[in-house]
Amino acid sequence: MLETLIVGASGYTGAELAAYLRRHPEINIKGLMVSAQSADAGKIFSDLHPQLKGLVDLPLQPLTNVAEAAKGVDVVFLATAHEVSHDLAPQFLAAGCVVFDLSGAFRVDSPEFYTRYYGFAHQHGDWLKKAVYGLAEWQAEKLKQAQLVAVAGCYPTASQLALKPLVEAGLLDEQQWPVINAVSGVSGAGRKASMTTSFCEVSLQPYGVFTHRHQPEISAHLGIPVIFTPHLGNFPRGILATITCRLKPGIGEEEIKAAFYNAYHNKPLVRVYEKGMPALKSVIGQPFCDIGFAIDGQHIIVASAEDNLLKGAAAQAVQCMNLRFGFNETQSLL
Numbered sequence: 001m002l003e004t005l006i007v008g009a010s011g012y013t014g015a016e017l018a019a020y021l022r023r024h025p026e027i028n029i030k031g032l033m034v035s036a037q038s039a040d041a042g043k044i045f046s047d048l049h050p051q052l053k054g055l056v057d058l059p060l061q062p063l064t065n066v067a068e069a070a071k072g073v074d075v076v077f078l079a080t081a082h083e084v085s086h087d088l089a090p091q092f093l094a095a096g097c098v099v100f101d102l103s104g105a106f107r108v109d110s111p112e113f114y115t116r117y118y119g120f121a122h123q124h125g126d127w128l129k130k131a132v133y134g135l136a137e138w139q140a141e142k143l144k145q146a147q148l149v150a151v152a153g154c155y156p157t158a159s160q161l162a163l164k165p166l167v168e169a170g171l172l173d174e175q176q177w178p179v180i181n182a183v184s185g186v187s188g189a190g191r192k193a194s195m196t197t198s199f200c201e202v203s204l205q206p207y208g209v210f211t212h213r214h215q216p217e218i219s220a221h222l223g224i225p226v227i228f229t230p231h232l233g234n235f236p237r238g239i240l241a242t243i244t245c246r247l248k249p250g251i252g253e254e255e256i257k258a259a260f261y262n263a264y265h266n267k268p269l270v271r272v273y274e275k276g277m278p279a280l281k282s283v284i285g286q287p288f289c290d291i292g293f294a295i296d297g298q299h300i301i302v303a304s305a306e307d308n309l310l311k312g313a314a315a316q317a318v319q320c321m322n323l324r325f326g327f328n329e330t331q332s333l334l
């Protein structure tokens with residue numbers, strides 16, 4: 001049995017982690033943590049997330065001393081903001097814990113990337129180098145050795161799962177950058193109140209145009225440049241990415257189908273459609289990323305759908321943990 005902490009347990013992804021981990025036969029949830037100053041410290045977790053009433057009724061504990069909190073703990077999930085994870089992860093790692101970080105704090109091995117896109121100077125270049133990028137379907141071998149897993153971002157997961165089979169098989173015309181248009185539900189911005197995510201303000205709209213931090217995350221791990229435009233949608237959860245690319249001359253449906261088959265025929269959490277396009281309703285509340293495509297001449301449109309809080313965050317984190325410890329990949333997820 002692995003003793004496990006969820007830090008940031010009162011948040012959206014933290015709550016989803018608790019829901020999965022409570023039913024994992026190899027995991028004991030030892031503690032649900034929030035910040036030392038949290039207004040929710042001392043409250044019962046399920047009073048904040050009543051869907052888990054009677055299932056996870058532990059108190060939310062203030063994280064006042066990391067060394068103390070890490071005692072007897074094997075695994076830590078950090079469902080915290082990037083800056084918070086950046087500070088906490090090295091402390092839990094120093095205490096010997098295996099850390100699964102849902103934030104972007106360790107996803108790209110480039111200190112300049114953090115200054116430019118995250119607005120802070122990264123202090124842990126050693127861990128940036130050692131971190132394994134948690135895009136589970138593509139990192140199974142590396143994950144087995146990882147002490148720090150930087151779980152892939154929500155948009156980057158939907159985007160890369162759709163594009164990587166085509167890139168790896170060399171099917172795309174390299175002169176034409178893939179154009180990714182993706183819409184996310186509001187839970188992507190977290191649970192804390194803010195003006196931009198308040199009910200009356202939200203209206204379908206692009207944001208972060210040419211500047212969103214997920215563009216370089218996707219490019220860095222895909223190995224090619226992309227255009228990425230996120231949109232905020234007026235629904236609670238889910239991401240739909242619609243991606244337009246140009247194929248190399250002579251590439252057709254047969255090659256595309258083969259590329260997706262080779263990549264995912266034995267990957268239970270990616271479902272590639274024989275025909276039709278995925279919709280959010282098929283993945284909300286599910287740990288899957290669903291992919292569909294259509295070809296017209298040299299153009300291909302690939303669409304991928306996921307629940308941002310699940311395959312885009314908590315489910316993928318648990319999937320990475322399953323792979324790390326040699327459990328069934330979908331344990332507690334399906």
Ligand SMILES: NC(=O)C1=CN([C@@H]2O[C@H](COP(=O)(O)OP(=O)(O)OC[C@H]3O[C@@H](n4cnc5c(N)ncnc54)[C@H](OP(=O)(O)O)[C@@H]3O)[C@@H](O)[C@H]2O)C=CC1
Nearest residue numbers: 008010011012013034035038079080081103188190191313
């Ligand atoms: N939402 C999404 O769709 C996705 C989110 N992510 C990433 O996952 C992380 C969590 O996201 P999300 O669940 O949406 O965030 P939320 O804002 O919903 O939750 C953040 C949690 O962190 C806690 N927290 C804040 N500061 C500290 C601290 N210093 N020590 C311990 N706990 C702290 C908060 O509680 P309190 O403030 O009361 O202490 C809260 O429990 C972020 O890095 C996000 O970028 C990744 C993929 C998708």
Ligand SMILES: CC(=O)N[C@@H](CCC(=O)OP(=O)(O)O)C(=O)O
Nearest residue numbers: 102103104153154184185188189
């Ligand atoms: C709708 C919305 O605001 N989405 C967030 C992305 C979700 C997220 O938390 O980003 P990571 O996957 O990198 O952790 C944003 O655009 O900043």
